[in-house]
Amino acid sequence: MRNLWIFVSRYNAFFLFIIFSLIGIYLTVKNNAYQRSVTLNSSNEVIGTAYERLNIFKRYLNLGMVNDSLAAENAKLKSQLLALNTIDTAKDVKVIDTLTDQQYTYLAAKVVKNSVTLRNNIMTINKGSLDGIRNGMAVIAPQRGVVGLIRDVSEHLATIQSLLHKDTRISVSLKKNHALGSLVWGDGNFDIRKAFIKEVPNHIKMYVGDSVVTSGYGSFPAGIFVGKIIKPNVATNDNFLSGELNLVTDFSTLQYVYVIKDKKAEEQKALESLVKPNE
Amino acid sequence: MNSRIIIVNIIRWCILLFVQIFLLKNMGFYDLSTPFIYILFLLLLPFGIPNILLYLLAFGTGLTLDAFYDTMGVHATACVVLAFVRISFISISLNRDAIDDPEPSLSYMGFQWFSLYAFLCVIAHHLVLFFLETFRLSEIGYTLMRCGLSCIFTLLIILLVEFIFYKRTSR
Numbered sequence: 068m069r070n071l072w073i074f075v076s077r078y079n080a081f082f083l084f085i086i087f088s089l090i091g092i093y094l095t096v097k098n099n100a101y102q103r104s105v106t107l108n109s110s111n112e113v114i115g116t117a118y119e120r121l122n123i124f125k126r127y128l129n130l131g132m133v134n135d136s137l138a139a140e141n142a143k144l145k146s147q148l149l150a151l152n153t154i155d156t157a158k159d160v161k162v163i164d165t166l167t168d169q170q171y172t173y174l175a176a177k178v179v180k181n182s183v184t185l186r187n188n189i190m191t192i193n194k195g196s197l198d199g200i201r202n203g204m205a206v207i208a209p210q211r212g213v214v215g216l217i218r219d220v221s222e223h224l225a226t227i228q229s230l231l232h233k234d235t236r237i238s239v240s241l242k243k244n245h246a247l248g249s250l251v252w253g254d255g256n257f258d259i260r261k262a263f264i265k266e267v268p269n270h271i272k273m274y275v276g277d278s279v280v281t282s283g284y285g286s287f288p289a290g291i292f293v294g295k296i297i298k299p300n301v302a303t304n305d306n307f308l309s310g311e312l313n314l315v316t317d318f319s320t321l322q323y324v325y326v327i328k329d330k331k332a333e334e335q336k337a338l339e340s341l342v343k344p345n346e
Numbered sequence: 347m348n349s350r351i352i353i354v355n356i357i358r359w360c361i362l363l364f365v366q367i368f369l370l371k372n373m374g375f376y377d378l379s380t381p382f383i384y385i386l387f388l389l390l391l392p393f394g395i396p397n398i399l400l401y402l403l404a405f406g407t408g409l410t411l412d413a414f415y416d417t418m419g420v421h422a423t424a425c426v427v428l429a430f431v432r433i434s435f436i437s438i439s440l441n442r443d444a445i446d447d448p449e450p451s452l453s454y455m456g457f458q459w460f461s462l463y464a465f466l467c468v469i470a471h472h473l474v475l476f477f478l479e480t481f482r483l484s485e486i487g488y489t490l491m492r493c494g495l496s497c498i499f500t501l502l503i504i505l506l507v508e509f510i511f512y513k514r515t516s517r
Contacts, residue, residue, distance in 0.1 A: 084430035091423030098418035
């Protein structure tokens with residue numbers, strides 16, 4: 068006992084150091100909300116994650132069927148809504164046509180394969196040429212937001228070149244003043260929640276929170292909400308402005324998408340091909 | 347002599363903490379480099395101080411800082427670690443019986459010894475401080491960068507202060 072006491076007092080600096088630093092760390096963990104939450108959470112996280120995995124598995128056992136019927140119904144309702152919205156009122160000739168002139172129809176498709184982590188991301192859906200899908204058709208997300216364009220089509224499947232691809236450019240405009248720009252992703256920032264609007268004319272003023280919608284000049288119908296500007300007026304070296312925006316589409320959780328069929332796409336392409344470039 | 351040392355240390359404590367809390371707390375380069383000059387008080391405590399008193403002073407100073415920084419216990423732990431490094435370094439590098447200088451300052455101990463002493467103490471203090479503040483290893487690169495840059499900053503200021511109050515006659 069006496070030897071122990073001598074030992075302790077001989078190395079008192081070390082033992083005092085242990086005692087005081089333990090008090091200090093105890094105070095740190097006890098009195099600071101952040102450190103406490105980190106300590107508690109790292110133990111809770113393990114248990115919580117296990118339960119979460121189990122729950123997801125249970126939920127999906129019986130939800131596949133419900134999802135299918137809901138998506139189909141949604142597509143039908145969206146087609147009807149669009150039929151009401153896109154009546155061409157600027158006609159000068161009255162044509163007796165009991166059907167409304169519906170340009171766009173929606174087709175629900177299930178995402179079979181998805182990727183978000185690559186530089187150029189491609190998705191696969193379970194509808195193909197037998198369902199009327201053609202190369203170049205627009206694809207949008209179920210709630211809101213754009214997804215990409217159809218790339219290759221087989222009989223029962225099709226691939227989508229998603230927005231998260233270096234070649235994808237989608238014609239968009241600012242909702243408030245219809246200033247045109249093009250939507251691109253990547254360019255030094257590979258966050259799947261952010262994209263850039265580029266080639267906006269220099270005299271346009273962008274502000275944080277401005278809504279960006281599709282312009283209607285590409286395969287997408289006009290007015291589909293794409294996202295909100297978070298960093299406006301990024302000057303580039305050319306005569307155009309750029310802006311960074313938050314996408315509303317959550318690419319990482321996409322399960323269903325809508326392919327938009329444009330009835331007049333062929334006609335428009337044929338007409339526009341008459342114009343020779345550099346004329 | 348003894349009461350003079352106590353008064354000098356009390357005044358030093360007040361001035362250093364005042365500067366730290368009201369001036370340096372608002373300083374920082376890009377949230378990366380923050381100087382912590384108040385540890386100079388712990389560095390300059392006299393050689394003859396008992397270990398238990400040194401630890402109590404370090405802990406108390408740390409707690410005072412914590413009260414102003416709203417980081418209960420972080421500075422206190424860092425200061426205790428600094429006190430341990432100080433005791434270890436002094437007992438390794440100097441012969442305990444042959445110490446006749448009153449305090450380990452630049453003017454008594456010379457530039458070489460003092461800069462090594464200050465460097466080791468500052469780096470120990472900053473490592474503990476920043477890692478306790480971050481409290482996770484996933485941001486280790488950023489934490490180490492903050493720690494390194496702050497060390498340089500603190501060390502520069504400590505040496506600067508020591509050179510300003512350099513007493514040529516005592517050496």
